[in-house]
Amino acid sequence: xxxxTDAALRAVVKNPPKNRRDLADGTVAGLMVRVGPGSATWSLxxxxxxxxxxxxxxxxxxxxxxxxxxxxxxxxxxxxxxxLANTFVDQANGGVSPAAALERAATADGLxxxxxxxxxxxxxxRMKELRALGKYETALRVHVVPxxxxxxxxxxxxxxxxxxxxxxxxxxxxGNGSRDRPRGGKEAARTAxxxxxxxxxxxxxxxxxxxxDNPVSGMEKNLPKKKRGDRVLSLEEARxxxxxxxxLGYPFGPTYRLILLTGCRPGEWARCQWPFVDLKQTLLxxxxxxxxxxxxxxxxxxxRAVRILEEVLSHxxxxxxxxxxxxTQGRRPLAGWSKAQARMMRAICAESGQRARPAPNGGxxxxxxxxxxxxxxxxxxxxxxxxxxxxxxxPLWLCEGNARRARAMGGGAACR
Numbered sequence: 001x002x003x004x005t006d007a008a009l010r011a012v013v014k015n016p017p018k019n020r021r022d023l024a025d026g027t028v029a030g031l032m033v034r035v036g037p038g039s040a041t042w043s044l045x046x047x048x049x050x051x052x053x054x055x056x057x058x059x060x061x062x063x064x065x066x067x068x069x070x071x072x073x074x075x076x077x078x079x080x081x082x083x084l085a086n087t088f089v090d091q092a093n094g095g096v097s098p099a100a101a102l103e104r105a106a107t108a109d110g111l112x113x114x115x116x117x118x119x120x121x122x123x124x125x126r127m128k129e130l131r132a133l134g135k136y137e138t139a140l141r142v143h144v145v146p147x148x149x150x151x152x153x154x155x156x157x158x159x160x161x162x163x164x165x166x167x168x169x170x171x172x173x174x175g176n177g178s179r180d181r182p183r184g185g186k187e188a189a190r191t192a193x194x195x196x197x198x199x200x201x202x203x204x205x206x207x208x209x210x211x212x213d214n215p216v217s218g219m220e221k222n223l224p225k226k227k228r229g230d231r232v233l234s235l236e237e238a239r240x241x242x243x244x245x246x247x248l249g250y251p252f253g254p255t256y257r258l259i260l261l262t263g264c265r266p267g268e269w270a271r272c273q274w275p276f277v278d279l280k281q282t283l284l285x286x287x288x289x290x291x292x293x294x295x296x297x298x299x300x301x302x303x304r305a306v307r308i309l310e311e312v313l314s315h316x317x318x319x320x321x322x323x324x325x326x327x328t329q330g331r332r333p334l335a336g337w338s339k340a341q342a343r344m345m346r347a348i349c350a351e352s353g354q355r356a357r358p359a360p361n362g363g364x365x366x367x368x369x370x371x372x373x374x375x376x377x378x379x380x381x382x383x384x385x386x387x388x389x390x391x392x393x394x395p396l397w398l399c400e401g402n403a404r405r406a407r408a409m410g411g412g413a414a415c416r
Contacts, residue, residue, distance in 0.1 A: 002026055006078050009033065013040045013073065025078075031085040033073055042070035042081045044088055050095040060095065068098050083159035087215065094212055098155075113156065114149035116208060120199045123206075139195040142183060143168045153203060158215045161196065165222060168192050190223055233260075244347035250316050251325035252340040254308050261305040270334040273322040274313075282306050 003026040012023065012035050020036035030045040044067070051063025070076060070084055088098035117140045125136045147164050148156065168189040173182055197216035203209040233241060238260060245256035255269050262269075268286060276285055284299040301309070312324060321330030348354075 004033070004078065009040070009073065009078065016040075025082065025085075028082050028085040028089065030089070031082065033081075040073040042073060042076055042085075044068045044070060044085045044098075046089060046092045046098070048092045048095065048097045051097070066097075066099055079159070083157040084155060086159075087155060087157040090213060091211055096210055096212055100210055111153050111209065112149065113151050113153050114145050116153045116203050117145055117149075117199060119208065120202055124202055135191060136195050139188075139192040140199075143188065143192040144196055153200065154209050154211050156200070156215050158219070161193075161216050161219055162222065164196070165189050165193060165219065169223075186224055190220070190226070193219055193223070240348055240351045241344075244344060244351050247347045247350075248340070248343060250312070251327065251334055252344070254312055255325050255334065256344060257308055258305055261302055261308075262299050264299060266337065270325060270337070272324045274317070274324060275322060277301075277309055277324070279306055279309060279313075 004023060009023070016035050016037050018037065020034055022032045022034050025031035025033070028044075032043055032045070034041045034043060045065055046068065047062035047065050049062050050060040052061030055061050068088060070081055073081075076084075091098050121133075121136060121140070125133055130136070144164060147167060148160055151160060168184055169186055171182065171185045193216060197214060197219070200209070200214045200216055204212065204214065242257060242260060245253050245260070247253070248256065255266070258264070258269055259266055262284065264284070272284070272286075276287070277283075278285060279301075282301040282303075282305075284301055286297040286299070288294055288296055309324070317330070319329050321328070321332070323330045323333050325334040326332060327334070327336070
């Protein structure tokens with residue numbers, strides 16, 4: 001059977017037959033387009049596994065043949081019709097009737113991708129009070145809904161998901177507006193794919209969808225492999241950063257120095273409150289509610305870190321709130337990282353005599369900082385950093401959460 005082409009179909013539609021005529025696709029079994037005066041409609045003939053009962057050997061039998069209407073040509077192109085037909089064939093082979101899925105999606109139950117995303121955000125993400133609410137909202141609002149928001153969630157195909165990945169991976173630079181942000185890229189595509197996969201799985205588990213397959217499953221293999229960061233500061237770079245941080249003053253100067261001394265994320269210190277600090281036990285105790293985890297995170301404080309915190313407590317303790325580092329007397333956490341990062345880079349360049357470069361990651365406090373190089377530090381750099389007497393770095397590894405960091409630094413074993 002010859003494969004139907006777009007040029008051949010356009011020719012037939014331009015001069016349609018007087019009587020309706022079915023043209024087989026030739027690629028997907030059962031897919032055809034019915035051409036008549038003034039119309040060309042895609043349809044798919046299939047049989048659903050299980051609707052024919054059970055055979056004597058216990059196998060599910062296919063039911064009666066049914067025709068499912070897919071849409072009008074050329075609004076529904078050949079490529080999209082084939083992708084949709086393959087999705088329906090997979091559903092039928094899995095025991096799900098595409099006709100029932102379309103009937104359910106056509107109701108007011110909100111089964112388009114856009115409506116499902118609203119249900120997902122309201123009934124799952126916000127109800128569970130997930131800390132990643134912003135990530136979910138951005139991925140759906142910026143990348144998913146604009147591309148496939150009007151697609152029926154029960155009819156979403158892998159080809160359509162692949163299209164979302166390709167478009168999201170295109171990096172859009174920052175605009176001229178003050179609120180404009182760069183969009184897209186590999187990590188944006190990875191995040192959008194993960195959010196979409198979780199949303200479809202949630203819809204299936206909550207019986208919002210009739211389909212049993214998730215078209216997003218396994219699509220991560222189409223993305224570039226995520227590279228693990230292993231960049232750490234050399235001993236000389238750490239000294240330069242230490243001296244540059246001292247030139248900034250409160251609140252960012254001591255914050256940068258504490259980042260170097262503890263390996264914590266900038267955002268962890270920015271949102272740190274005085275009740276989290278135990279100066280007698282020389283520990284920073286981050287509760288699960290303030291940390292990206294489901295358990296308490298304990299960080300040991302070296303003597304220099306304790307002295308920095310004592311100085312902040314003596315001279316800069318806010319009278320209106322409990323945040324350690326704040327420009328609002330402790331009422332709100334530290335903000336303004338983009339400008340602070342630019343100041344820090346200028347101070348580093350002044351110390352090292354090098355030319356300034358753009359701040360990495362836009363100064364985002366929740367992005368990985370160069371001092372920690374991920375959770376795994378380079379052993380040689382870490383050992384050299386530990387031996388640095390200029391900064392009085394004598395790490396103590398006191399808790400299980402720092403076991404990997406202790407091994408990398410060559411320190412003692414974590415306590416049990």
